[in-house]
Amino acid sequence: MAISVKVMQRKNQEISYLRAALKGMALTFSHLKRPSVTMQYPEETKTEDWKLPERWRGTHRMLTDEQGRAKCVACGLCPQICPANCIKLVPGEDEEGHRYPLVYEIDEFRCVFCGYCQEVCPEEAIHVGQHYENAEYSRDRFVYDLERLCAQTHPVSTLWDPSDARGE
Amino acid sequence: MSEELVKLTIEGVEVSVPRGTTVIEAAKEAGINIPHYCYHKGLPIAGVCRMCLVQIEGAPKLQISCATEVAEGQVVRVFGEEESKARSSVLEFLLINHPLDCPICDQSGECELQDFTFDERQGQSRYNDFPKRYDPAEQFGDDVMFVANRCILCTRCVRFMDHAAEEPVLNVSERGDRAFIGMHPDAELNHPWAGNVVDLCPVGSLISKDFLHKARVWELDHTDSICTGCSQGCNIHIDTREELVVRLRPRANEDVNKFFMCDEGRSNYRWLNSGDRIEAPLVAEGGSLVASGWDHALARVAQIVKGSTGDAVVLASGKSSNESLFFLRELFGEFDLKAHFRNFTVDGELPLSGVEGLALREERIPNGTGARQLGYDDSFNGVSNASIFLILGDDLEGITPEMLSGAKNFIYVGTTLPEAARNADVVLPATTVAEEDGTYVNRDNRVQRFSQARTAPGMGRPAWWAFAEVLKELGRGDAVDTAAEAFDAMASNVGAFNGMSYSTLGKNGQKLAESSAGVSK
Known part of the structure; x- marks a missing residue:
């Protein structure tokens, strides 16, 4: 038995694609007039209404004193607190009898960027930084020595202060 | 009292x-x-x-x-x-003049000022205008450095030098808020017991130059041990950091060393970190020593002992534990044994005059008394016509290879391989005092325990273990797994040690039975 098929009869304006195409194009072209939300990374790294948060914890930076020496006194608290065990420190003494780090190395690959080193530092020497662009040609370049840590120029992170939770 | x-x-x-x-x-x-x-x-x-x-x-x-x-x-x-x-x-x-330099202070972590300040929860000072300040560091002696700024004028160091060392070179100079610890202008703090002022100082004012910047205190492990410097047998802590011995400190024992130890003993730790250690048993094959395993080397020793009769000569280090000396004797029980130990003596004691019965003794080995109790004597002058000769320990200064050549078989048990031992038939890697548990007997017949502070490098094992294994191989004994078992075996065999065990010795030791104490001098 043949199946009887009922063919719907519709008006031309309902089955024409022209109307839908024009509607779509209208939406597309309307975007030309709207403000752009795309950030042109890497040419642009921050915009009017977006920048890296203050509390961003990225690769480290060692702050220096007026003479350009690292502020670190090699107290040993950062390797002690580091949960990833990525800080190597050998203390020594300079000509004036000041304690300073003979060796200070941070393995940025091993680091988990918790920021404990900055929090524990009594001299405000080691900081995590507002920095995230890290590319190198070899893996060992990710072990930052003291010279390299001191040479970093990016802004340092502001750690969360529980007494000022909103950063005001 | x-x-x-x-x-x-x-x-x-x-x-x-x-x-x-x-x-x-x-x-x-x-x-x-x-x-x-x-x-x-x-x-x-x-x-x-x-x-x-x-x-x-x-x-x-x-x-x-x-x-x-x-x-x-x-x-x-x-x-x-x-x-x-x-x-x-x-x-x-007290905190008015005390600088906030805990991050660079060596005392940090064992500082009483830090601890009590922490307990008081007094985070801020109300006074920070005019703290008194001196030169950052002053050299008091060969090992003692004085950081005047940190001093809280407790005068423990002054009283130690006055009443314990009886060499009053320190005083409190000036008065009131200008007071500071001064040293006699023509003197130096180089008394043989002067290092104790570093331990006595409750803050980081008197610090050891040897330990300066070496480690933070909280990184250290402290192990109870006995000083090997002389027959006084001072109780000490071995402080280790990641398997390295970084300093020795006195451990309080009212019956032996009170709270003190001499500088000689304090500085005598570098040999414990020696890098030239034997790490595997060596067996002579075709004229040279070849690295081997314990099974092979012990079988070789058993073979030598089994195949020999007559005279045996052993020469043990004065640092050998009682356990090792006992099992060494047992090993040669069926021989005509001449047992010797290496003794080192220096003329003149260096006493801590204000404290009774405490001195750096003339006999500069820790276990002379124990060795004598176990039938060893210090009259070694060469080997001749012996079937077996065994050396235990490294102290071979003054001994020439010729003195060792008069034996058919030569076994060497030690931690390093000195020249004189290069023609041994078997070399067994032993452990140092910091790497094994054991006991020493000091000059007052007090049996004292020492504990393992670091792991032995390579395949090194305590000598008593190796000797017990050989005895087992020969079918003359059971395996001995722990130093406590080794001590128990000795205690039940040697009259002087009867009734003792590691638990009765405890931390402060125990004297040998009075009747049997006559052997020692």
Whole structure:
């Protein structure tokens, strides 16, 4: 038995694609007039209404004193607190009898960027930084020595202060 | 101090202590540590720091517990409002001149000022205008450095030099707020026991140049041990950091060394970190020593012992433990054995004159008494016509290969391989005093335990273990797994040690039975 098929009869304006195409194009072209939300990374790294948060914890930076020496006194608290065990420190003494780090190395690959080193530092020497662009040609370049840590120029992170939770 | 007991109440805890005890000591009996700086049990009482103030019921004002004797029915309060406030004020005054340099201070982590300040939870100073300041560091002696800024003038160092060392080179110079610890202008702090002022100093004012910047205290592991420097047998802590011995410090034992140790012993730790160690058993094959395994090497020793008869000569180091010396004797039980140990003597004792019975002794080995008890003597002068010759330990200075050549078989058990031992048939890697558990007997016949502080490099094992394994191989004994078992085996075989075990020795040791103590000199 043949199946009887009922063919719907519709008006031309309902089955024409022209109307839908024009509607779509209208939406597309309307975007030309709207403000752009795309950030042109890497040419642009921050915009009017977006920048890296203050509390961003990225690769480290060692702050220096007026003479350009690292502020670190090699107290040993950062390797002690580091949960990833990525800080190597050998203390020594300079000509004036000041304690300073003979060796200070941070393995940025091993680091988990918790920021404990900055929090524990009594001299405000080691900081995590507002920095995230890290590319190198070899893996060992990710072990930052003291010279390299001191040479970093990016802004340092502001750690969360529980007494000022909103950063005001 | 009479034996009459006095009953008193400290913070609600009733304690009975002998008459004449100070309140601060009685409080320790009650489990309360009253904060203190100038007071030290091994020194005369000064009462200058005023930190140990307590309330004694009936007394018109607060008393310093270090200089107050107990009395019957006394009621002492330590943590009440008034005395806590007084102590916290004293602490605040002490902190006026104390620099906030804990991050670079070597004492940090074992500093009493730091600990009590932390307990007081006094985070901020109300005074930071004109703290007194001196030269950052002054050299007091060969190993002692003085950081005047950190000093809280407790005078423990002055009293140690006056009353214990009896060489008064330190004093309190100037007065009042200008006071500082001064040294005699023509003297140096180089008394053979001067290093103790570093331990006595409650803050980081007197510090050891040897330990300076080497490690932070909280990275260290402390192991109870015995000094190997002389026959006095001072109780010590071996402080290790990641398997390296970084310093030795005295451990309190009222019966042996009180609270002190000499500088000679204190600096005698570098050999424990020696890098030229034998790491595997070596067996002579085709004229040279070849690295081997324990099974093969022990089988070789067993073969030598089995195939020989007649004379055997052993030469043990004066640092060998009783356990090793005992099992060594057992190993050659069926031979005509000549047992010797290496003795080193230096003319003249270096006493700590203010403390009775404490000196750096002439006999510069730790276990001469133990060796004599176990039938060893120190009259070695060469080997001739022996079937087996065995050396235990490395102390071979003054011994030439010719002196060792008169034996058919030569076994060497030690930690390094000196020239004289290169023609041995078997070399077994042993452990140092820091790498094994064991006991020594000091000159007063006191048997004292030492414990393992670091792991032995490579395949090194304690000598008693190796000898017990050979005995097992020969079918003359069971395996001995621990030093405690080795000691028990010795205690049941050697009269002088009868009835002793590691648990009866404890931390302070135990004297040999009186009747059997005649062998030693």
